[in-house]
Amino acid sequence: DDKIYFFFTEVSVEYEFVGKLMIPRIARVCKRDQGGLRTLQKKWTSFLKARLICTIPDKNLIFNIINDVFTLKSPTLKEPVIYGVFTPQLNNVGLSAVCAYNLSAVEEVFSKGKYMQSATVEQSHTKWVRYNGEIPNPRPGACINNEARALNYVTSLNLPDKTLQFVKDHPLMDDSVTPVGDRPRLVKRDVKYTQIVVDRVRALNGTIYDVMFISTDQGALHKAISYENGMHIIEETQLFPKFEPVQTLLLSSKKSRRYLYAGSNSGVVQSPVAFCDTYTTCFDCVLARDPYCAW
Numbered sequence: 001d002d003k004i005y006f007f008f009t010e011v012s013v014e015y016e017f018v019g020k021l022m023i024p025r026i027a028r029v030c031k032r033d034q035g036g037l038r039t040l041q042k043k044w045t046s047f048l049k050a051r052l053i054c055t056i057p058d059k060n061l062i063f064n065i066i067n068d069v070f071t072l073k074s075p076t077l078k079e080p081v082i083y084g085v086f087t088p089q090l091n092n093v094g095l096s097a098v099c100a101y102n103l104s105a106v107e108e109v110f111s112k113g114k115y116m117q118s119a120t121v122e123q124s125h126t127k128w129v130r131y132n133g134e135i136p137n138p139r140p141g142a143c144i145n146n147e148a149r150a151l152n153y154v155t156s157l158n159l160p161d162k163t164l165q166f167v168k169d170h171p172l173m174d175d176s177v178t179p180v181g182d183r184p185r186l187v188k189r190d191v192k193y194t195q196i197v198v199d200r201v202r203a204l205n206g207t208i209y210d211v212m213f214i215s216t217d218q219g220a221l222h223k224a225i226s227y228e229n230g231m232h233i234i235e236e237t238q239l240f241p242k243f244e245p246v247q248t249l250l251l252s253s254k255k256s257r258r259y260l261y262a263g264s265n266s267g268v269v270q271s272p273v274a275f276c277d278t279y280t281t282c283f284d285c286v287l288a289r290d291p292y293c294a295w
Helices: 103-112 146-150 161-169 282-288
Strands: 003-011 022-030 048-051 065-072 081-087 095-102 116-120 126-130 186-189 193-202 208-216 220-227 230-238 248-251 259-263 268-272
Touching (some): 022 081, 022 103, 048 103, 081 193
Antiparallel strands (some): 003 022, 081 095, 248 259, 259 268
16 A cells, blocks of 8 residues: 554544543555645645544543554455553553454545544634635645646645645644444453554365454463454463563564564564464363364
């Protein structure tokens, strides 16, 4: 793709709150962005950002701190899926959640969504509200494509000042990116998730499963499998004896012999993706429902 995405949490500018309300964001820039000729010289001309939604509306639970993301790509998927690990801002209930987003849902917001603008509400107070005015052409924040080239906009240096000034004043999208199924794939109580990697596995019977490996701030690793009625944690492994946060988590790319690599302040641990040897009978193996293992 010709776009770069990055994820962060920042103080909200669009919602009124007693304290500082944090908002998880996804932002996008174009790889070949060279800045503007006059407006936005040596600055991004394509920077746009939008809110990531990860909530349970019927329980009024909002997960608004993003801790890590992983992009799952597979020949068996129509498009990449972005998995994110979230916690609430006021995490006195000790909850963590995993939400998944289709890349097409992200692109829909940036390519067709409404923008926001800064408006003065009181004498010295500004608030971001939806912009309902005219949008310049080429569309602000869009990457240079064949349609733009046909209009002689070959690079960002050729873009008109009207488009560049608009994206400078309206970097925030009004539309939000919603997760697959409009709710988290997994919610876990009494744990704080820190990192995530996801694998897509074809079991011996041909069924395809998504397997999530999620680390905690206590040095543990949870393994969750996708079934028809949602994600289920089938295994918990203590990686670090000192109960310290896992700060990095990587999945090896070798399909023949896959390993996980977890890092903390004290060291790095290598772990297999499955402990099939622990199942001493066929019944135990089937009961574990681990797609990596077969009897």
